[in-house]
Amino acid sequence: MMALKARQLTFGHLEGPPLLEKGELEIGKGECVAVTGPSGAGKSTLCHVLAGVIPRSLPGRVSGEILLFGDRLWDLPLAETVRRVGVVFQDPDAQLFFPTVEAEVAFGLENLCFPEEEMARRIGASLDLVGLSRYRCQATQDLSQGQKQLVALAAVLALEPGLLILDEIFASLDQQGAAVVQGVIADYKAKGRAVLLVEHDPENLPVVDRILHLAQGKLREVVP
C-alpha cells in the first residue's frame, strides 16, 4: 500500500485557473519525494490539498481522488487525518497560535486526548528531535523564524503522522536547523514513513528519492 496516491487530481482556488489538472502522484512508504516549480505554480496549495486542509478548513476547488494509506482522505475523520498526514507550512506564523513552545506542541496531542504521561513523553521526544528542549517554557514569539519553523515541526512530529509534508522548510533554517530537518527526514525514511518536500535548493535534494515539477497545471516527474 502506498503512503499517498492521488489520481486525476485537479485543484485550484475559487478564483483563477486550476493549478493542477488531472495530476497523478504516488509516495511510497520509506520514500521522500520533492516538488519543485516556479513561484505561484501551486506548490503550497498542493500541500494544503494533500493534507485535506483544502477543502476541509480553507475554500478551494478539488476533484479526483486522494488515498492516504489506502483510505480516501475526504472520508477520514479529522482526528484520523492528522494521525496520517502532518504539514509544516511555508510561513510558521500562520501555524503557531499558543504563547509557549510547550503549549504549541501539546495542542494537537490534547485534541487527540492522549493520556497525560504519553503526552509528556511525546512533547519531550519531539522537542529533543528538533533540538529545542531548552526552549520548552519560552514564548514562541521570542524565537527566530527558523526556530519557529522547528516548533511547528515538533508540533507535527508529536502526532507521528505517517506522511510528513514540509513546505520550503529549509528557506528559513540555518545550517544547524537544516541538519536537524535532514535528520528527521532520514529517520522518517528509515521507519518506513513518507515525506513530501517542497524544495528548490539542490543542496537539500540529496535526501530526496524522486523529484516532481509542478508548472502550468501539470505535475511531471523530473528525470535526473
Ligand SMILES: Nc1ncnc2c1ncn2[C@@H]1O[C@H](COP(=O)(O)OP(=O)(O)OP(=O)(O)O)[C@@H](O)[C@H]1O
Ligand atoms: N487563498 C487564495 N485564494 C486565491 N488564490 C490564491 C490563494 N492562495 C494562493 N493563491 C494563488 O494561487 C496560486 C498558487 O499559489 P501557491 O502559494 O500555491 O504557489 P507556490 O507554488 O507555493 O508559490 P511559492 O513558490 O511562491 O511559494 C498563486 O497564483 C496565488 O496567488
Ligand SMILES: [Mg+2]
Ligand atoms: Mg509556496
